[in-house]
Amino acid sequence: MSAKSVETIVESGTEVFIPLNKLKKSPKNARKTPHSDAAIEALAASIAAKGILQNLVVEPELDGEGAATGFYVVTIGEGRRLAQLLRVKRKEIKKTEPIRCIVDTVNDAHEISLDENVTRENMHPADQFEAFKKLADERGFGAEEIAARFGVTAQVVRQRLRLAAISPRLMQVYRDGDLTLEQLTAFALTEDHARQEAVFDRLSYHRDASIIRRLLTETHVPATDRRARFVGIEAYVEAGGTVLRDLFTEDRGGYLEDVALLDLLVTARLGREADALRAAEGWKWTEAHLDFPRAHGLRRVYPHQVELSAEDQAALEAARNQIDQLSEWHQTTDEIPDHVDVRFCELEAEIDRLEAKRQAYDPDDVARSGAFVILSHDGDLRIERGYIRPADDKPRSQPEQPGDASESLEVGGAGGEAAEGGEGEGDGEENGTDDEEEDCPLSDLLVRDLTACRTLGLRLNLSEQPGIAIVAMTHALAAQIFYVGANAHVVGIQPNKTDLASHAGGIEDTAPGKAWADRHANWARQLPRDVACLWTFVAALDYDSRMALFAHCVALTVNAVKLPWERRQRALATADRLAQAVELDMTGYWRPTARSYLGRVTKARILDAVREGTGTEAAKRIADMKKLDMADAAEQLLAATGWLPALLRTPKHDQGRVGEPPNEQTGATYPLAAE
Template identity: 75%
Template sequence: MSAKQVKTVPASGTEIFVPLSKLKKSPKNARKTPHSEAAIEGYASSIAAKGILQNLVVEPELNAEGVATGFYFVTIGEGRRLAQLLRVKRKEIKKTEPIRCIVDTTNDAFEISLDENVTREDMHPADQFEAFKKLADERGFGAEEIAARFGVTPNVVRQRLRLGAISPKMMQAYRDGELCLDQLAAFAITDDHVRQEAVYERLSYNRDASTIRRLLTETHVPATDRRARFVGIEAYTEAGGTVLRDLFTEDRGGYLEDVALLDGLVTAKLGSEADAIREAEGWKWTEAHLDFPHAHGMRRIYPHSVELSAKDARALKVAQSQFDQLTEQYQTVEELSDDVDAQFGELEAEIERLEAKRQAYDADDIARSGAFVILNHDGTVRIERGFVRPGDEKPQSEAEQESGDRSRNGSHDADGQSMQGNAEGAEAASEEADDRPLSDVLVRDITAHRTLGLRLNLSEQPEVAIVAVTHALAAQIFYLGADAHVVGIRPVKTDLAAHAEGIEDTPPGKAWADRHANWARQMPRDVTELWTFVAELDHDSRMSLFAHCVALTVNAVILPLERRPRALATADQLAEAVSLDMTGYWRPTVRSYLGRITKARILEAVSEGVSNEAAERMADMKKADMAEAAEQLLAATGWLPSPLRTAEPRHKVMDTSNAARDGDLISETAE
């Protein structure tokens, strides 16, 4: 190498400025995995804000003859070189931008490249969080400004600022390894240090992040709550309410902190809805309730069928025809356009509006009864109409009053007149009177014989027995306080809404309510006409009413402290008998099931419903993510938890040998 050539190569340790276009990636760089786009973006943002804080280390490029080419290989600082090239692409700098470098021809390029990436210790994340917080507090930098200076997203900056603002006690626990980052992030859902520390003291062995979040938000209302959905987050915040947001998980809108304010807004809005219903429909009263008051103690009246006006009948026919034509036109289309979907929606609404006119309440019924305005589980309003307070019932006629007195006193004479005093004394003192009433003792005696005759005859006429039982059930189900039945069967009705929140709002719940209301509308107004109504129904209709009344008494609810093994076994047999398939009424969702069980149970469900492989792929997920993923996987499988499964019907086909064997078995048992 000539003297001139030697002079062109700077000595090792020399600081020089090299044009960016003269820098190349070193083939001796120990880092083989390329820098990520995010990392390069971060370098570029940092350099744009603060310049290159650490010199690049380079060695001259030599050709085959050992002559310097004027280019330099970057031994240390390849990420910074790529960041500057990105800035060139963005036209922030030129290719000729001088880059400060240190020449190193003494050390092995590969070894110092490896040393640069290995012999160092990253800053503890806690220090980073607090440093970001310091930039915001002392220099007034916002999230966007900090993000631009360090090449991260504003959301990442907000997360680090939130973590930097956590209680010093929590931060020290994180530094000491007593809390992991997920747990620290869970504490950061609130900036209340006192509350953070109080929850930390309450934690036992279970320090799961979801448990920490639950404890920190147990006095708040999630934005998915029906009250929040009914009022609206915007209305709540405009009223001065605050919303707690979780920057680290999908919080579905956050948590409303001022529960009293929210409840006040709900009460006011529900009350306004109730007032509007009363004014628009003419009810005597309306009451607003979060939940339906099942213990209202009122009789309910239902609307009766009316003929549509000619105008409405024509409009219904046109709307139904258009709906049918649209259905036929698009029956093979997998996904409807927004316009067509809107047309279907408009026609359905019009048909529903006109069909509703087929039912109407009498004006005098509306004038003396009222309606409950209820908040559904999904945050919508439900209106239950036609309830009559005891004080608003129509006065009984004189004959009805006498009948009521007889019923209460339990005594009757041959002409249906009531009697007073001691029956036996009256019988002894009035032997000479021809028009005296029969004594209670005698009436009791002869009506006992009549009852026996009724039992004997009824036992031989199953069809009439069905009428009697149906009458007894309907009289007690559809008429409040109507002691009109003679068969001693009493329905015991279990309020399922007390056991499963929101069950009335589900499609099966609404289907049952509609079925019950349909029968209620058909009931005669006077309970004394009920027997004739039931008796004159055709066989299928009578059996349908009978089945409905019996079904209302079914109770297969399993309570924590209630032990009814034989009854529950019967419930299983009933499920088999009616071929119950709960997939038509229920499916496992995050809200209904998956969000309320352990991760192990979720994985078990996926393993049973989908495959073991699918469950294994989910094993490392957080519980919330796991539950959502499981809901998607199980949606089309028909999987059910064991309490909802129905056993396969046990069909017993008996041949001659089986019959003989069973006969032998019976004989052996008898012996």
């Protein structure tokens, strides 16, 4: 039947054109929940591209007396009516646009409205994916054009096209109901059908999407990897590398497929940086390494304090004055202007540059030593200077120097390494022979007898002088920590140092790790260069400085690392008592992030952390998120809460603080309070 104008035909079953502004929503429409904005957008795009493919069903509107009002209410097609109104708002059509309709005054309006929404079946998603692919392949439509014709985003189209490229074998498994859509999207991470099928064959009954993604990328490098951050994705791609992108999850930049190329680029850039450092600073050698070579066995020298030149001192004071002025001008400003913030950063960088000039290496040390150029845990460049190879070292007959000695704690590390070479108790010691009578040297037996008696006397006297005992202890610890191999200590107490970097990768690059390295280097710079002068140095320190050095050396020996194969319950319990005594608050050194904790535990533990830190409601809001999204959300939620996992919490004090201040007149220390 040909369409006719509404003015002449209104019989039931007639196809008519009705002006858009004469159509209203039917009060008998079964759909009470309104259409979503996205659905209306999609309908509008479809109509704009292809017209209305299905007629609206309407009935005449009647007034209270049963007379026609001239308007029609839409029984079926309310979404299409709203889509056309949206097009009017966008000035794509006029409000009088004629709409093809079927008049139905016979059937119950509510029933046919319900029938329209119930007795139908959506196409299988696999059919939809393949239909989109057909549009792209046969009609040459790009993602943006397809998106415009169907009212969806280009990203949605790209996702459907990627799903359409799944291995036909896996697509059939999905059609058969043996794969969920979430699992299918995980396989869509790669377009390599052989790789998809190989991973599918490796799966057991547990087919979580995260496992599928992990297996698909096990030979790749995530863009968050320190190597990728160091080289840069653009440089990697420019060199011919490819990046695998996940269109369905936040992949943080994707996965780099050519690991060999990435490693080559990293090595090349580290080498260039090492060459540039040697040329700029004059080191005898520089070596590039991905990780710090902890078994290097080399001695180390440190920079010493120098005075700034008058020019640099003036520049430093000027920069500080400018920062003070800017701070004063903007102290009441809620938000600092961008240009002021940039200036702050420039001034701070200038101050750091000038302050660095206060430390300088002796030219002789630079000429005979070298530096390691390393890739840090965060993908930044890390430089460790002042290492001397054995062939370049001074003869053993010359005075030992703390800068020459290989320190057992590497700068930048958060924990000490075992001392290279060992102490060698007694190695190279003179036998103490009394040469007073050249022709009649004392026998070894007599020497041992006499020196044993002297040792006993030393013990008796030292036991009565705690202040001197602290000097001796500090000397022994410092001699072994800062002058490795010198064998200059008389107190038989040896520091046992644990390299924390071997237990926690990148710990030396954290703020606490760098703070410890700076503290250690600061002591190394202050100690005398000749170990023979160490006793005089320690004895001459004021009480607070001596105790600070003593505490630093003792702290280096602390080991509260929990290893699965060790049974150190009593030692770890003592670590808890030590944490109480020093009032340890790990919130100053650690915070829960996706990298440090949240991304490395189960979803259940993430939710427990959020529940403890912010409450049940916050945990409920993120409960349905995927693992990576949940970890990121939890990081934001916990940022300002001070939440810590149980292993980092300090038990509450069960007694008062231990220790008493020293007696300044005698130098003696009072006994510690019993715990």
